[in-house]
Amino acid sequence: MIRYLTGKLSLVVVQVLVVSTLVFSLIHLMPGDPAALVLGTERGGDAAALEEMRHKLGLDQPLLAQYGHWIANFARFDMGVSLYDSTPVHTYVLQRLPNTIELAIVAIVLAALIGVPLGIVAALKRQSFVDMALSSIAALGVSFPVYVLGAFLILLFSFKLHLLPASGFVAFSDDPVKHMLRLALPAITLALGLAASIARMTRSSMLEVLNKEFIQTLRAKGVSEWSIVFKHAFRNAIIPVVTVIGLQLGNLIGGTVLIEYLFNWPGMSTLLVKSIANRDYPLIQGCIVVMASFFIIVNMLVDLLYGLMDPRVR
Amino acid sequence: MNMSDALLEIRNLTTQFRTDKGTFPAIAGVHFTINKGEIVCIVGESGSGKTVASLSAMQLLPPAGQIASGEIWFEGRDLTKLSKKQLSQIRGKSMSMIFQDPMMALDPVFTCGSQIVEAIRLHESVSRSAAYKRAVELLDHVGIAHPSRVMEAYPHELSGGMCQRIMIAMALSCSPKLLIADEPTTALDVTVQAQILELLKRIRSETGMSIMLITHDLGVVAEMADRVAVMYAGKVMEEGDVRSIFRNPRHPYTQGLIRSIPQPGQRGGKLHSIAGNVPGIGSMPTGCRFHPRCADATDACRRSEPDLIETEEGCKARCWKAHPSWEEEEAG
Amino acid sequence: MLRKFVRNKTFVFSVIVLLPILIVAAIGPWIVPHDPLELHPENVLKPALPGHPLGTDEFGRDILSRLILGIRPSLIVALGSTLLAFTTGLLLGLTAGYFRGIAEKAIMRVVDIVLCFPPILLALMVVGFWGAGVSNLIVIIGIVYAPHFARIAYSSTLQVKKLEYVESELSLGASHGRVLLGCILPNILSPLIIQISLTIAASILLESGLSFLGLGVVPPAPSWGQMIGQSRGYISLNPMYAVWPSLCLGVTILAVNLLGDSLRDILDPKLNRS
Amino acid sequence: GCGQGGQDAASGTSANTGKTGAGGGTLIFGLSGEPSTMDPLVQNGAPGRPIKLALYRGLVNYDKEGKLSNELAESYTVSEDKKTYTFRLRDAKFHNGDPVTAEDVKYTFERIANPKNNATFRSELSIIDHIETIDSNIVAITLKEPSAPFIHYLALPESVIVSKKWTEEKNGDLSANPMGAGPFKFVKWTKGQEFVVEKFDGYYKKDKAKLGTVRFVFYPDENTRVNALKAGDVDLIDYVPWKDAASIEQDPNLKLDSVSGPFMQLQFNTQFAPFSDPRVRKAISYAIDRNTIINTAFNGRGKPIYGIAIPKGYMGYDEKNETYFEHNIDKAKKLLAEAGYPNGFKARLLATSQYSYHQQTAVAVQAELKKVGIEIELDLPDWATRVKKNTDGNYDFVVAGTSGDITDPDWLSNFYSGGAVRLNNSAYFNDAEINKLLVDGRKELDDAKREAIYGKLIDRALDLSPFVYLTWREQAYAMKKSVAGFTNMPGFLSFQSGITLEDTSIAK
Amino acid sequence: MNDILLDVKRLKKYYPLQKSWLSGRRGHVKAVDDVSFSIYKGETFGLVGESGCGKSTLSRVIMRLTDADEGEIRFEDQDLLKMKGGALRRHRAKLQMVFQKPFESLNPRKTVGQIIGAPFEIHGVASGSDKDKRVKRLLELVGLPSQYADRYPHEFSGGQRQRIGIARAIALNPKLVVCDEAVSALDVSIQSQILNLLNDLQREFGLTYLFISHNLSVVQHMSNRIGVMYLGKMVEIADADELYANARHPYTKALLSAIPAPDPDAGKERIILTGDVPSPVNPPQGCRFCTRCRDAMPICSEVAPEFVRVGDNHEVACHLYANDGPASGSVEGGRAP
Numbered sequence A: 001m002i003r004y005l006t007g008k009l010s011l012v013v014v015q016v017l018v019v020s021t022l023v024f025s026l027i028h029l030m031p032g033d034p035a036a037l038v039l040g041t042e043r044g045g046d047a048a049a050l051e052e053m054r055h056k057l058g059l060d061q062p063l064l065a066q067y068g069h070w071i072a073n074f075a076r077f078d079m080g081v082s083l084y085d086s087t088p089v090h091t092y093v094l095q096r097l098p099n100t101i102e103l104a105i106v107a108i109v110l111a112a113l114i115g116v117p118l119g120i121v122a123a124l125k126r127q128s129f130v131d132m133a134l135s136s137i138a139a140l141g142v143s144f145p146v147y148v149l150g151a152f153l154i155l156l157f158s159f160k161l162h163l164l165p166a167s168g169f170v171a172f173s174d175d176p177v178k179h180m181l182r183l184a185l186p187a188i189t190l191a192l193g194l195a196a197s198i199a200r201m202t203r204s205s206m207l208e209v210l211n212k213e214f215i216q217t218l219r220a221k222g223v224s225e226w227s228i229v230f231k232h233a234f235r236n237a238i239i240p241v242v243t244v245i246g247l248q249l250g251n252l253i254g255g256t257v258l259i260e261y262l263f264n265w266p267g268m269s270t271l272l273v274k275s276i277a278n279r280d281y282p283l284i285q286g287c288i289v290v291m292a293s294f295f296i297i298v299n300m301l302v303d304l305l306y307g308l309m310d311p312r313v314r
Numbered sequence B: 001m002n003m004s005d006a007l008l009e010i011r012n013l014t015t016q017f018r019t020d021k022g023t024f025p026a027i028a029g030v031h032f033t034i035n036k037g038e039i040v041c042i043v044g045e046s047g048s049g050k051t052v053a054s055l056s057a058m059q060l061l062p063p064a065g066q067i068a069s070g071e072i073w074f075e076g077r078d079l080t081k082l083s084k085k086q087l088s089q090i091r092g093k094s095m096s097m098i099f100q101d102p103m104m105a106l107d108p109v110f111t112c113g114s115q116i117v118e119a120i121r122l123h124e125s126v127s128r129s130a131a132y133k134r135a136v137e138l139l140d141h142v143g144i145a146h147p148s149r150v151m152e153a154y155p156h157e158l159s160g161g162m163c164q165r166i167m168i169a170m171a172l173s174c175s176p177k178l179l180i181a182d183e184p185t186t187a188l189d190v191t192v193q194a195q196i197l198e199l200l201k202r203i204r205s206e207t208g209m210s211i212m213l214i215t216h217d218l219g220v221v222a223e224m225a226d227r228v229a230v231m232y233a234g235k236v237m238e239e240g241d242v243r244s245i246f247r248n249p250r251h252p253y254t255q256g257l258i259r260s261i262p263q264p265g266q267r268g269g270k271l272h273s274i275a276g277n278v279p280g281i282g283s284m285p286t287g288c289r290f291h292p293r294c295a296d297a298t299d300a301c302r303r304s305e306p307d308l309i310e311t312e313e314g315c316k317a318r319c320w321k322a323h324p325s326w327e328e329e330e331a332g
Numbered sequence C: 001m002l003r004k005f006v007r008n009k010t011f012v013f014s015v016i017v018l019l020p021i022l023i024v025a026a027i028g029p030w031i032v033p034h035d036p037l038e039l040h041p042e043n044v045l046k047p048a049l050p051g052h053p054l055g056t057d058e059f060g061r062d063i064l065s066r067l068i069l070g071i072r073p074s075l076i077v078a079l080g081s082t083l084l085a086f087t088t089g090l091l092l093g094l095t096a097g098y099f100r101g102i103a104e105k106a107i108m109r110v111v112d113i114v115l116c117f118p119p120i121l122l123a124l125m126v127v128g129f130w131g132a133g134v135s136n137l138i139v140i141i142g143i144v145y146a147p148h149f150a151r152i153a154y155s156s157t158l159q160v161k162k163l164e165y166v167e168s169e170l171s172l173g174a175s176h177g178r179v180l181l182g183c184i185l186p187n188i189l190s191p192l193i194i195q196i197s198l199t200i201a202a203s204i205l206l207e208s209g210l211s212f213l214g215l216g217v218v219p220p221a222p223s224w225g226q227m228i229g230q231s232r233g234y235i236s237l238n239p240m241y242a243v244w245p246s247l248c249l250g251v252t253i254l255a256v257n258l259l260g261d262s263l264r265d266i267l268d269p270k271l272n273r274s
Numbered sequence D: 001g002c003g004q005g006g007q008d009a010a011s012g013t014s015a016n017t018g019k020t021g022a023g024g025g026t027l028i029f030g031l032s033g034e035p036s037t038m039d040p041l042v043q044n045g046a047p048g049r050p051i052k053l054a055l056y057r058g059l060v061n062y063d064k065e066g067k068l069s070n071e072l073a074e075s076y077t078v079s080e081d082k083k084t085y086t087f088r089l090r091d092a093k094f095h096n097g098d099p100v101t102a103e104d105v106k107y108t109f110e111r112i113a114n115p116k117n118n119a120t121f122r123s124e125l126s127i128i129d130h131i132e133t134i135d136s137n138i139v140a141i142t143l144k145e146p147s148a149p150f151i152h153y154l155a156l157p158e159s160v161i162v163s164k165k166w167t168e169e170k171n172g173d174l175s176a177n178p179m180g181a182g183p184f185k186f187v188k189w190t191k192g193q194e195f196v197v198e199k200f201d202g203y204y205k206k207d208k209a210k211l212g213t214v215r216f217v218f219y220p221d222e223n224t225r226v227n228a229l230k231a232g233d234v235d236l237i238d239y240v241p242w243k244d245a246a247s248i249e250q251d252p253n254l255k256l257d258s259v260s261g262p263f264m265q266l267q268f269n270t271q272f273a274p275f276s277d278p279r280v281r282k283a284i285s286y287a288i289d290r291n292t293i294i295n296t297a298f299n300g301r302g303k304p305i306y307g308i309a310i311p312k313g314y315m316g317y318d319e320k321n322e323t324y325f326e327h328n329i330d331k332a333k334k335l336l337a338e339a340g341y342p343n344g345f346k347a348r349l350l351a352t353s354q355y356s357y358h359q360q361t362a363v364a365v366q367a368e369l370k371k372v373g374i375e376i377e378l379d380l381p382d383w384a385t386r387v388k389k390n391t392d393g394n395y396d397f398v399v400a401g402t403s404g405d406i407t408d409p410d411w412l413s414n415f416y417s418g419g420a421v422r423l424n425n426s427a428y429f430n431d432a433e434i435n436k437l438l439v440d441g442r443k444e445l446d447d448a449k450r451e452a453i454y455g456k457l458i459d460r461a462l463d464l465s466p467f468v469y470l471t472w473r474e475q476a477y478a479m480k481k482s483v484a485g486f487t488n489m490p491g492f493l494s495f496q497s498g499i500t501l502e503d504t505s506i507a508k
Numbered sequence E: 001m002n003d004i005l006l007d008v009k010r011l012k013k014y015y016p017l018q019k020s021w022l023s024g025r026r027g028h029v030k031a032v033d034d035v036s037f038s039i040y041k042g043e044t045f046g047l048v049g050e051s052g053c054g055k056s057t058l059s060r061v062i063m064r065l066t067d068a069d070e071g072e073i074r075f076e077d078q079d080l081l082k083m084k085g086g087a088l089r090r091h092r093a094k095l096q097m098v099f100q101k102p103f104e105s106l107n108p109r110k111t112v113g114q115i116i117g118a119p120f121e122i123h124g125v126a127s128g129s130d131k132d133k134r135v136k137r138l139l140e141l142v143g144l145p146s147q148y149a150d151r152y153p154h155e156f157s158g159g160q161r162q163r164i165g166i167a168r169a170i171a172l173n174p175k176l177v178v179c180d181e182a183v184s185a186l187d188v189s190i191q192s193q194i195l196n197l198l199n200d201l202q203r204e205f206g207l208t209y210l211f212i213s214h215n216l217s218v219v220q221h222m223s224n225r226i227g228v229m230y231l232g233k234m235v236e237i238a239d240a241d242e243l244y245a246n247a248r249h250p251y252t253k254a255l256l257s258a259i260p261a262p263d264p265d266a267g268k269e270r271i272i273l274t275g276d277v278p279s280p281v282n283p284p285q286g287c288r289f290c291t292r293c294r295d296a297m298p299i300c301s302e303v304a305p306e307f308v309r310v311g312d313n314h315e316v317a318c319h320l321y322a323n324d325g326p327a328s329g330s331v332e333g334g335r336a337p
């Protein structure tokens, strides 16, 4: 177990290193000059000030030197400071990452709670009206962008019903109830979109399992249809669904920009987008390394989970 | 044998399948009986409807299939008329089934033990621990060496023979009156096959259970069967006790089958085989279904289909040759 | 073969939905009720007006006309990028799954790495290299989704490769190319077909998400993704502005999904028993 | 500057939880962005300014009418040679209890002059020759040469007075340790979410600072910001999107305070044909119906500029220029024909797709120019790329949204003076006469003479038209009806409205 | 007739197990462990053994479908395991296989004509109408109507599919055909058809077969010599008649006694094996059969027995016969008659 984990972890490290190297070499290809942006729009054109700022930020050094510097620091778990406000990158990341993870997990759980039962129903009612209706909803679910969905939810829950706040963030430690209330809408919005693809996945997985021979055995044993579907078929069908959910979870870490904007949720995606807009190289680098690690680790966990759920891969 | 001994009686059963090209009967007017404590083997060409007949008896046909007509009497009830709920009370309890591929027939994500326990607790209100104990006993009974270890094992961790024995243990868990076994040993080698056949026979003699055994292996038939039903193209062609089938087969198809068995000592020689192919489900010949492949076919065979008629005590054949009128026609 | 298509209800239904869309895409410029580029400052963001059944956008342009003219660029982006993602992904996945060894390790690591790259960063880099534009958008979306295809192709190839008909082809002395194209490819298509329909939807949404980088169809020319993106600010003023293009996309995706499902059935000879 | 740092892709969050400050209630201010640093000498976008003006005060200030008024300076005198300004300081205190002294003033401006600190207005304030502390509360600032706008630059939120002792104690890191002599003192700054200040009891205006706490919550997305106000999550927001102005006005619980100050313009790369020809630029000015832009990009909110972007009441304003380039397709065509383009030409217009009103202005301009045969291809990269292209002079012409920094006409220098390509000039535009007039105007302190100089300059500017001004755009704050005292300052000063936070109160 | 066609020496094939995340151990399935035998030109070599003992693996290694870990295979005096690329591809024409699962070995998306025509295309032997003609001939040869060429595999019965597999295997006139359970799923009548077909083909084209089956009567009917495998090892090799008449290894004996006789009155003494088949990951020390052997001696669980010659063309790996002296140096089987 330990050897297995260390093996996997070293793979993670290598992968993260490759990602960071790639990111490093590629972000410098983006047009835009961080020095000019740091100086602000007022003075961006002042050549002398620009030179000075570049020097101050260390951007005048050769790329290789900058990279060596970054890697050396990174090896000591130091991801540098933001070009913009000199705040250490890890401060930002530590502040944002929990929010992101929380939102992602709550959304995924919700999505699974919605999508899996719908998928099962669709599989059981295969090729019926219900199935058709569900797959239409799923198609719309992947086509309606989150902000349209979110905007309608805000209209409904915040403006009309006054049930939930439209946006914002309250630290859990400050007020858990308000925290959860503010988490509700973004999580639901995200979940609805994800639920569509989970439902589709569950449906096809269920269909496949229901065609397996052991289902016949269960019937021959006299197991009730209900228990066949929910105890046996479900346990078997959920395994590939979990894989997909894991992948989605990984994607959510960097893929919730619009949700974070719409609900003013302080997560990693907006941090990344902001750092990209500002060409804040260390922050971009830090964000991506963290996201990539998260993605890879989630994938690893999914593998482990897979083993837990499916005795055959143990 | 006496009619009151009948445990399962399939009367005039026709099961059809919907396909893109229409609905075709896979078995047509199948008729046979299994008495209490009897082992009946069903043999026949592949595609002749053996599996469909057994699935019909269990009411476990795939969605495309449906029973078009006929009755399946089991313990005084017509299974075709029962509700799903009533059926699931019978299945596993009074009649159970084991399938051909044991590895595929067990749920891969539950331990073997829990699957047996589930079967027990479905039909008998016993505590989990009591059921567990019963399951261990059953495993011991079917000849598994370390039953408590196997209880915790997952199907993929066991060999095919062990899985098949677990299937049997599961099928036996509620001491059913009838066991339907669809090619239970095809995937296994002869030594394991021998163990399992031995086991089935032992259980039959201990509990008086009836067994409907589907197999291709005439050796198995000879060893196991009390009576044999020979199917061809969706019909029972001949039925009778095992000795008369082997010693004195009436139907040309059965005769062909018996003659096809390789005999020791004629290595490399030509084996007998029945010429031609089984007709497809959608292209049944008129008259006797076997006549295109039958060496003795006459016009009568081409014209109309013979009934399954009694040839001697307990034996029936579906052949004009066995028909009382045959001699006359021959003469005329 | 043709009869198989016609007999498949799902297929017929999806064609009934898709065909008009394609026809409209082809003859769009001649049937638009209004010039989709013409500004009408007096009529902005109206939900529905006489002559403008679907209302107007923030420039007072006719939404219906823009939807109609938007089909073509949207389809080009969606199909172009999906095709790119599909072919690269398929190639990589097949190679990795079939040849195993070093190719497998290298390809799957690269795929993992690309997977954990945020699309926006990829987009910025491509913009940095080659500038903005439709073709670059296609490249970006292609890169973003190729790993998904690669993964699917990879795992299906692993499965199919073990099957005996692949081995039997190999044992005949068939070249790898022949085995890959003749045996493996046709049998791994069906999971890929599902992914294709998902990618088509995702690429249009990604277009709307990346349009702030100047990627995609350059305004004022319309495309669905761009309309969806632009409508974002006006949901409170004219919600239908956001709903119409999303709905069009949704219906198209539904039809593509169904088409995918039915193609899978039709191409599978097993499901057409004689 | 461009004056719209508010919408850069910053992220922020709200929190209307927690304790209330020392009486007076809590105001939650939804800001369109988060300042990157709180060091006051850096101007990094409009949203930072209200926070600065809550924490700090300068020597002088603009009052609610936009006139210069004394702040920490009780009074000041100007020497005969117009070069030395002597300020007498009030009896004001920093938040840590220290008095504001002449030494602090001297330290503040020397800090700005130090190139290391990258002060935004260092070059403007480099006119200061030296500073003398005459007394603990009297300080004299001597300039290198007379400068009319100098006193205006002291009124910028970037010229607020910082404590020497405190700053040195904190190694100059004022961003993490903001401390000034303003009405509110710093409580906490949660990066990416909010900046909290509370009432400073020692504020020198005894009856001011009515609020107990102000929480500046960062809402970078405009739709979210408006939603938050409508849902009651925040009390006050800046940068109201134009499309939502009407619905806010109609909302019984909300009010809108809007002025027109910033403006949209086109800048040209004057190095290449056809935009090197003033006739072409003027033709473009004639050709564009400004109302199209207002009605589409700004939802009907704003006023057209058919002359030059000088607000009424500012020096240099002239009624006659209001209609200088009034929409006239014929004139435009004629000018184009004269310039040798009777059938128009093709050009690329740079804007950004990151900010919708930039993009929409570009689309509207494109549609308008098509009517005189000019075919425009839009270039709509993200903001950072757009800035880079702008400052590299890598464009044909470009849509810009901007504002003057000060109410003194010297703001024109940044736009019209020749020299290096800047964000706010038309690339390579260099007119000797205009350059000279700008210098003259700056040195002259007599208002009448300045009027004359700037009058000439504006005539010349309109004649050469290196810029085509498009529209005044409305700059609005929106708030709950229960918020009182917060005033949107007119003209260029909208972004300095934070000064009125000291008068703001909220009825609960 | 006495030339060695295929010579297998000390062949090993271990399948690595998926690394386990619980234990972190990496095990091996010893599917074929040190197996040697030879096949002569024109004979049928039967291979029997319980399921999972490595018969299919052995044939897959011979077919070069998986790589061996150790050992040598000589085919017509060429080292098969060293062949690569184009040479290997061309060589494959001489070595063909009929697969165990008739349905899985036919590509479901190709018509039977395409499947049977593939060998001609691949080796450029024939194309176009010439190919079609050959395909039809092959179909007729294996007893299928030639118009079936346009059908898909799923439209055939198991026996017909098996015949399609045979047609494909003999298309290029191979030297050696490996028949892996070619008749296991068929009823006796079709089984006879196919066995007849195989015998006819052998006579007509001088084919050599490696014939793998569970069904010992069938093996007896077909084979000249027979090898018995148990858990990855060859335990006995003998002429067919000799083996059936005079089996030596306890496992072989049990195997033969388990054959169900197709005669209801053939009362017969059975050796029913007890105990479970050991796992090929952790096979028992010493003789692999010792855990289930009635005659096991102490030495059996310690030392792996070597092959000893116990009669004409009869070798066995069992300690019971160790006194009869080791086999004459080489491990290869006795000579065929």
Ligand SMILES: Nc1ncnc2c1ncn2[C@@H]1O[C@H](COP(=O)(O)OP(=O)(O)OP(=O)(O)O)[C@@H](O)[C@H]1O
Pocket: B017, B018, B019, B026, B044, B045, B046, B047, B048, B049, B050, B051, B052, B053, B062, B064, B065, B280, B281, E158
């Ligand atoms: N799901 C189905 N749809 C259509 N036809 C079917 C289906 N299942 C079985 N059949 C047809 O029913 C007939 C009888 O099939 P069945 O499986 O009972 O044969 P069998 O006697 O069990 O053969 P085998 O010995 O090969 O198992 C066959 O012709 C088959 O084609």
Ligand SMILES: Nc1ncnc2c1ncn2[C@@H]1O[C@H](COP(=O)(O)OP(=O)(O)OP(=O)(O)O)[C@@H](O)[C@H]1O
Pocket: E015, E016, E029, E030, E031, E049, E050, E051, E052, E053, E054, E055, E056, E057, E058, E100, E280
């Ligand atoms: N690809 C593989 N990876 C790992 N183990 C395998 C693989 N293929 C086969 N095995 C294992 O190798 C052993 C030998 O398998 P093989 O298929 O050769 O047996 P067999 O004698 O052909 O059995 P059967 O009679 O059931 O066909 C078995 O334990 C099997 O589980």
Ligand SMILES: [Mg+2]
Pocket: B050, B051, B052, B182
């Ligand atoms: Mg069957």
Ligand SMILES: [Mg+2]
Pocket: E055, E056, E057, E100, E180
């Ligand atoms: Mg095998």
